[in-house]
Amino acid sequence: MAEIRFTKEHEWIRIEGDTGTVGISDYAQGQLGDVVFVEVPEVGKKVSKGAQAAVVESVKAASEVYAPVSGEVTAANAALAGNPGLVNASAMGDGWFFKLKLSNKAELGELMDEAAYKAYVAGLG
């Protein structure tokens, strides 16, 4: 059973074994509006927790997407280049950004679970 964690910056990471799939939350895509461009990291890139890993640009704003935890990029979602709207249509599914091989699973403990994230978003008004 995969578990999912969220950051305060509205990234999600779904953990399966040593690998995590990263994207932005449904709340984040709603705030951004129509996504028109996504830049994903190259496979093999090492990212540390909180470092910029990807870029998402909507009709409103360009935003950085941060690595929720440290690790090495093992896959990037090539489909986003041709169809960035996938992020709007399926933020938590087909609109994933990249996959990471986790280097420090303990960092997951600093992230929110789904219930905590829901409460966090509700508090943002």
Added chain:
Amino acid sequence: MDKSQGRTARPDAAPAAEIVTASGHRGLQTEEKLIFEQGEPGRTGVDLPAPPKVADRLNGLKRQRPVGLPGLSEPQVIRHFTRLSQKNYAIDSGLYPLGSCTMKHNPRLNEKMARLPGLADIHPLQPVSTVQGALELMDRLAHWLKTLTGMPAVALTPGAGAHGEFCGMVAIRAALDAKGQQSRKRVLVPESAHGTNPATAAACGFTVDAIPADDRGRVDLAAFKAKLGPDVAAIMLTNPNTCGLFEPDIVTIAKALHEAGGYFYCDGANFNAIAGRVRPADLGIDAMHINLHKTFSTPHGGGGPGSGPVVFSEALAPYVPLPYVVHGKDGFRLVEGREGKAEPLGRLKTFHGQMGMFVRALTYMLSHGADGIRQASEDAVLNANYLLARLKDVMSPAFDGPCMHECLFDDSFLKDTGVSTLDFAKALIDEGFHPMTMYFPLVVHGALLIEPTESETRASLDEFVGSLRSLATRAKQGEAASFHAAPRLTPRRRLDETRAARQPVLRWKPAAPTRQAAE
């Protein structure tokens, strides 16, 4: 909306979008090839004598491949660039309602004055005794800016609005440091401020603390007061703000801020709404830039350059950057170093600032007079309120009116229509108008920000309103597909603007191998 006149201009023909021509041209709108595609090797528009035989002294630096310039005759070049210019949309061709940008008419008198040889042909390194008129012009412009704002000092040199912000915030940093208050590092920036404000504060080494907007689109006064403290350096507030609304609590904000030891930076980009009506000094402002290119009708939006003088209060006056003009017994002169009690910031720009824009702005001031400047502000506000009143039943105003020089709508009137703000703006192009500003300010969902300026007649506004009302009605009647296809009547249809910026194709490659490549 139907602009045809006289005889029927629209026989029962197919829609224009479906007509195919052999040439690819559409009426008198040509399908323009790249200049490289039009060129032929060896063709030229000039007749140069053959170069004399000289020994090659370039050694290994000699060019190895052809330059790759296209060969064209003079009429080809003239036609190419004239046709391209005709595809451009400009304030000289129609209503340009880009909110926050103030695309007002640039009077031709400004241009005439800027081309006077005594102003156009001088050089900044000439002896000051030979440019007394130019220095007097700068002094007169400074006088007008100080009088209109009620402020005692002005820095003319900043090159545009954000540069002016930088000038003001550096002066505030200098004033704080002079008082030994290096620990004041926090700058309060309302959500309704221009996006450059937090960027400027960060660039100047301050930390940015956002103040939320209240449900009236104004600074949340309670939230502002709660954020005051001994580490607050300044507030950067835009008034009228980016929602096109006047901040009515500005005097209260200034008083509370000053009592807490902070300085008041006002973004004066929207001064064109209040010039001649409100003096910023009376509001408690310490520094404010004025976009000459917006308020005083000098060209911008690609026709620039901009110019962003900053007015200073008494507290910041010693920091006015170099050079500045003073009037002495021998006439006007430039101060280019430390004199008297001044603590100038040094230079922010080469030479004396955007002289050509100074000429145009002063021309605008002198030709309008103080009463004319006041009327321009009033007409700009009147036009925006006219649009708000004529559109509020079919579009959704973000906030209750009256507004200032621009009116703001959100996208709730498009809810469940399948039409987005972007689609709506693109459809406006087919109607023959430049779109309004979209998705800005960020505090409003799917924002549409419309600034008509004082340049427009009632008839022009009515035509624009007619198009907007028609589009709003069509969106609500379920014509989403036609919006998604817009624009349909332009030389190119909807473009992927983001990829054009992110992954631009900058090099032309010839189709046939016989052509020379462009280097």
